[in-house]
Amino acid sequence: MKEINDIIKAYDQALRMGEQSALATVVHVEGSSYRREGARMLITEKGQLTGAISGGCLEGDALRKALLAMAQQRPMLVTYDTNDEDDATIGLGLGCNGIIQVLIEPINATKANNPIVLLKALAAKRQKGVLVTLFSLHDKKAIQPGTRLLLTPDQNHGDAFELTNILLKDAQTVLLQQQSVFKEYIFETAPVDAFIEMILPAVALIIIGAGNDVIPLVKMADILGWQSTIVDGRPEYARAERFTAGCQVLLSKPENLLDQITIDDRTVFLLMTHNYNYDKTMLPFLLSRNVVYVGMLGPRKKRDRMLQELTEKGTWFTQQQLAVLHSPIGLDIGAETPEEIALSVIAEIKAVLSGKHGSPLATNNTVVIHSRAVVKM
16 A cells, blocks of 8 residues: 555645656566566656556656657556567566566546546545456557546445446455456457456554654554554653654553554554563453454563463463464564564564565575466456
């Protein structure tokens, strides 16, 4: 969601300056590439780039194509074949070994449901959404329909299109299964390809404890676009001016905290109070809820003692509840300083939410480093 939010801000700025802009979206990948499907970049007529569709090798040519699309006011589908090391357009020796399809859509500010309007509707509140982008791999010179439909749990947005009913049904399936898909439809005897993309809300990071070691953690989370909330029962620590402007700071007792927070499957908790009794009071509240990750600062001895004391007082936890408790917290990278510990913790959270183990990529023997997030229907 961070890239989408950055693109929205850049678009609004360009609009205020009276500049045209275009949205480039990676809609299909065969083989490997630096960015996968769903990567986006906003391009203004003055050459300002926000977001990325590659590691830097495609952006220059995409800028030139976007200027043409803006001049013609017509979406275009561009193919980049990084298997070809002699392709002077892309550059030599990229080593990505993939074929990347990028849809470039000029943004018409007067159009009620242009792509940015749909992105704004998605970003307006914390929600999951499915974005449908239509294009034609069969005939790249044909009119490319572009980003046409957004489905959220409470409503759908988009222009009327002949395939809307079928698309809506497939989008509902993607929203339920949370798995992006490609599908080919037939419209007036011609095939139309659809990238039906599942988009998740930002990670909500709830840090219980407002000590100095939390400051670098919040800064890193802010860079990633995560939504941070800091909670502490001590007024001298729970002060917003100590942290980045984007985070929320709450002064709360353990028993009142969860009444102030909405929990979903992208909400993670960290216990970093350096106060044994506060952590022990808070832990049962967290493990009794359907949370995906609870990290607790401190050694394994602290965790074992805490769980034993809670058990002795009649508080039992199931194996499923204990499975979300990560203590000692973080990946083993030899972290010592607050900044290094923050890196370790952020990396572990990302690994857990991605269903990964945090192992070195060099030990990954699969052909493609990152598993495909998109399947064909």
